[in-house]
Amino acid sequence: MPTVSAVPDGLLPSVPRTAVDAAVAVALITADGVAVTSRQARRRLAPAARLLARPPGVPTRLQAGYWIDRLAESGAAMRPRITARVAAQLAQELDRWLPVVLEQTLRRLDLTTLVLDNVDLDRIITQVDLDAAVRRVDIDAVARRLDLDAVAALLDVDAVAARLDVDGVLDRLDLTALILQRVDLHVLMDAVLAELDLAALAQEVIDAVDLPEIIRESSGAMASDTVRGARVRSIAADDALGRIMHHLLLRRAAAEDGGEQITEGAAEVPRHA
């Protein structure tokens, strides 16, 4: 006895299930019996049927079998046309009824649960060419829709800055040219000078440099040179005057040993004269 799945309660809500099961069993038993009987009958009656369809001695055109074959041939010839017509008609009916049936069916089903329970999504995804899919994505449009401010707010700028090679960046910059081009040096100098206490700075420099001592030394050096020059010239003038007076008074020249020293000395006549 074939097993039969229980009928869903929704289909026959008013019929007890036991009765339905019993009716199904009777129908199946009957159909089973008919099938067996038909097979047996066909097996036993086949020779008699052949004799009746083509009785020996009867002209072919008068045999039933001949006309049955002719009919079969005609039917076979018409079958494709009829099949196409039936198929078209069936297609029309399907076009008409299938959406309704499907709609009603889908309304009663949870497709998401069905797919999740019965479909291997990983296998499907592995078959998908994601690169081609990404290539078709308009990244610019996606970027335009991004809220960059919100993204930046999430960014740890300190961590990013810590990874930055500042020295490398600076090496690629010409800071001198940048400053000359972009910095108003006059404004900068004015600001610096405004902050400086020049008087205090000058005093500090003077104290560090000991300017009075430098002035004293330079004055002293200048005075020293001046005095030295005056002395030398006066000595030369003394010698010149001595020569003149010597010639005028016809005195003897100074001694060859270079003249006399101290209180006994006379004005020396320079040897170069």
Add this chain to the structure above:
Amino acid sequence: MTDESTVERRAVPPGTPSYVVSHQGRSAGLVSRTIAAGIDVVVVGLLLLAGYAAICGVTFLLHPRSFTFPAWSVLANLTTAWLVLTAYLSVFWAVSGRTYGSAVMGLRVVTRRGTNPPLLVAVARAAFYALFPIGLFWCAVSRRNRSVQDLVTRTSVIYDWQHLPGAATG
């Protein structure tokens, strides 16, 4: 006679020209002595002016209402000048043998022994110079470059570059 063994020898300062080194210790000529005397006169003049200013200041402080610049006779002024000059010259000659002018020009007044003149000699010489300054010009004629005052007081003026003013000393 000159006792050269007792003569003070002083080394010339570094950097002294060799031409000058040869004159060290020799009697100085008229030009050098005249310049030195001129410097001394200027110094004395400044001292007199300073003294006059001091007197004016004191007078003003004592009698501010009736203050007028003091005016003395020519004789009094000359006498004052002579006294100041004498004092200035005698003190410096007795102490170091040099006045300021002599120090600038590298000269020194010495006795025959080569030492600084005693106080009395310095005073006499200074008073004679202040009274008869033209006696200086006799050194141009003198064979030993001596002035009238030198002859009287038996002194002499020599080149003595002990140091240069303002330069580091040895």
